[in-house]
Every structure is written in C-alpha cells, then in structure tokens.
Amino acid sequence: MYSSKIIMEAIPNVHLLGVFTITFTLVYRKKALYPIYIYVFLCGLFGGFAGWWIPHLYLWAVLWGIVMLIPTGIPKKVQPIVYMIVCAIHGFLYGTLYAPTQALLYGFDFDKTIAWIMAGLPWDFVHGISNFFCGILIVPLATILRKLEHHNGQY
Numbered sequence: 001m002y003s004s005k006i007i008m009e010a011i012p013n014v015h016l017l018g019v020f021t022i023t024f025t026l027v028y029r030k031k032a033l034y035p036i037y038i039y040v041f042l043c044g045l046f047g048g049f050a051g052w053w054i055p056h057l058y059l060w061a062v063l064w065g066i067v068m069l070i071p072t073g074i075p076k077k078v079q080p081i082v083y084m085i086v087c088a089i090h091g092f093l094y095g096t097l098y099a100p101t102q103a104l105l106y107g108f109d110f111d112k113t114i115a116w117i118m119a120g121l122p123w124d125f126v127h128g129i130s131n132f133f134c135g136i137l138i139v140p141l142a143t144i145l146r147k148l149e150h151h152n153g154q155y
Contacts, residue, residue, distance in 0.1 A: 001017060001039035004017070004020065013091075013123050016134055017039070018063060021067070023138050026138070027146055036060045036064060051101070054101050058097075067083075070082065084136060087138065088128045088132035091129070095124045098120075100113075
C-alpha cells in the first residue's frame with residue numbers, strides 16, 4: 001500500500017489505497033486491519049506523526065467498516081460495480097471525513113469547517129472519480145489473493 005502511494009504521488013489524489021483497503025477487507029476480513037494500519041504507521045514514520053496524519057487513524061477504518069457491512073453473497077456480476085461505487089464514495093467524502101480533525105486541531109467553528117470542506121471539493125471530486133476507475137481492479141485482485149491463499153493452504 002505504502003509503495004503504491006509513493007509511486008503514484010505525482011498524480012494528486014489518484015492512488016490505489018481504496019482499492020487495496022477494499023480488496024484486503026474482502027479477502028482477509030478483520031485481518032485486513034493489519035496491512036491497513038501498517039500502511040498508516042508507515043505514513044507517520046516517513047511523513048511525520050503530525051496533524052495531517054491523525055485522520056489516517058480512522059479514514060481507512062471507515063472504508064474497512066463499510067466493506068465489512070456489504071453482504072458477502074452479492075452476485076458476481078454486481079460485485080465490481082458495488083465495490084467501485086463504495087471506493088468512489090470514500091474518495092468523494094475524504095475531505096468531509098478528514099474535516100472533524102481539522103476543526104479540532106485548528107479550532108474551526110462550523111462555518112470554517114464547511115468552508116474547508118468546500119475548498120477541497122475539487123480534489124475530492126478527482127479523488128472519487130479516480131477511485132471509481134481504479135476500483136475496477138478490486139475483483140481481479142481479490143480473486144488472485146483468494147487463489148494464492150487457497151494454493152498456499154494446499155501445502
């Protein structure tokens with residue numbers, strides 16, 4: 001997760017973090033929290049455990065929790081679009097989910113918090129659209145991971 005973030009940093013708000021979070025959650029369920037929080041820790045370790053980092057403690061857990069609530073038996077034909085939409089929604093709402101920490105850290109009142117969210121909407125739009133299209137990778141990656149897990153269990 002972390003290396004994909006570094007590789008894709010040249011394109012703001014376009015990354016595979018939502019894809020990996022959803023994929024790991026689909027395959028590993030509760031154990032998906034391990035790679036998610038290893039990623040969060042690495043972000044803090046290499047980027048500094050500062051105010052920008054605090055929302056990472058819950059932002060990816062929100063996406064993990066939403067995916068955990070999706071029924072596991074949804075039809076295979078519907079799975080790609082469901083996961084792409086969930087991934088996109090997380091991108092569209094990223095700034096809004098991030099805002100409470102900004103408000104607490106910087107003493108924003110409600111109006112300043114809304115203004116902060118509004119100022120970030122163009123970036124959230126890019127984030128959501130890119131998450132949607134990157135989300136096409138979720139089902140193939142989950143399929144590969146499941147096959148590797150199954151194959152690994154054969155020994």
